Amino acid sequence: MDITELILDDHHEQRRLFAILEQIDRSQTGELAAVWDRLASFLELHAQAEEEIFYPELLQLGVAARRAAGVEEETLDAIHDHNDIRDAVAEVGRHHVGTDDWYAAVAAANQANGDHMAEEEREGLTDFRRLAGLSRRHQLAVAFAAYEARNYAGVRPVDKDPAEYVRAAEQGVRPGPSGSLSIGPMKRS
Numbered sequence: 001m002d003i004t005e006l007i008l009d010d011h012h013e014q015r016r017l018f019a020i021l022e023q024i025d026r027s028q029t030g031e032l033a034a035v036w037d038r039l040a041s042f043l044e045l046h047a048q049a050e051e052e053i054f055y056p057e058l059l060q061l062g063v064a065a066r067r068a069a070g071v072e073e074e075t076l077d078a079i080h081d082h083n084d085i086r087d088a089v090a091e092v093g094r095h096h097v098g099t100d101d102w103y104a105a106v107a108a109a110n111q112a113n114g115d116h117m118a119e120e121e122r123e124g125l126t127d128f129r130r131l132a133g134l135s136r137r138h139q140l141a142v143a144f145a146a147y148e149a150r151n152y153a154g155v156r157p158v159d160k161d162p163a164e165y166v167r168a169a170e171q172g173v174r175p176g177p178s179g180s181l182s183i184g185p186m187k188r189s
Contacts (some may be wrong), residue, residue, distance in 0.1 A: 002134065003054060004125045010046045010148075013115045014039065018110045026098040027090070033097045036106065040089045041154040043113060047082040047149045047157050053140055056169040058124060061131040063170060073168050074124050079162035081116035086157045088112045108143040 017039040024031050055075050062071025088109035096101035129137070 001145070003144050004129055004137060005142040006141050006144050007046075007050065007054065007125060008044075008121070011121065013114060014043060014046070014117070018106075018113075021106060024117065026103070029096075029098040036092065036097070040092065043085055043089060043109075044157045045148055045151055045155055048151070048158075049144055051079065051082065051142050051160065051165070052147060054124075054128070055165075057136075057140060058128050059166060059169045060172075061136065062127070065131055067127075067131075068170075071124075071127060072170075075166050075169070076162040078116070078120060078124060079160050079165045080114070081119070083159045083162075084112045085109065085116060086159055090158070098187040111132065113141070 004065065017035060020030065020035055021039070026032070055078060058071050059068075062068050088105070092102060092105040092109055095105055132140075154168055
C-alpha cells in the first residue's frame with residue numbers, strides 16, 4: 001500500500017462521481033442531490049486527509065532534502081486550491097438541485113477540483129515518490145486509510161491560511177482545522 005496510490009484512487013473516485021452527475025437526468029433531483037452530497041463530503045474528507053497526513057510529510061521530506069522552496073510552493077498552492085474547492089462546493093449549495101445555476105456551480109467545482117488534481121499528480125505526488133521510501137509511503141497509506149475510515153461520515157469544511165499551514169507543518173505542529181479564516185472567494189465584503 002502506498003499513500004500516493006490511495007490519493008490517486010481518491011482522485012479517480014472524484015472524477016467518477018462528477019461523471020455520474022453528468023449522466024443523471026436533471027429532473028431526477030433526488031438522485032442528483034444524493035450523488036452530489038456524497039461527492040461534496042468526499043471532496044472535503046480527501047482534502048483534510050491530505051492536509052493532516054500527506055502535505056505535512058511532503059514539507060518535512062522537502063526540508064530534509066534541501067528542497068524546501070519547491071515543496072513549500074506546492075503545498076501553498078494545494079492548500080489554496082483546497083480552499084477554492086471548498087468555496088466552489090459551498091456555491092453549489094446556494095442553488096436548487098437540477099437548475100442551470102446548480103449545474104454551472106457543479107461545473108465550476110469540477111473545474112477547480114480537476115485543476116488541483118492534475119497539478120498535484122504532476123508535482124506533489126511525483127516529488128513525494130522521489131523523496132519518500134516505500135516503507136514510509138506504506139506507513140502513511142495506513143494512516144491515510146484509517147483517517148478516511150474514521151471520518152467516513154464526513155468532516156466540517158474549514159478554509160485554511162496557506163502560509164500559516166506551511167509554517168505550522170514545518171515546525172512539526174499538526175495544522176488541523178481551527179475554524180473558518182474567512183479567506184478566499186467565500187469572503188463577502
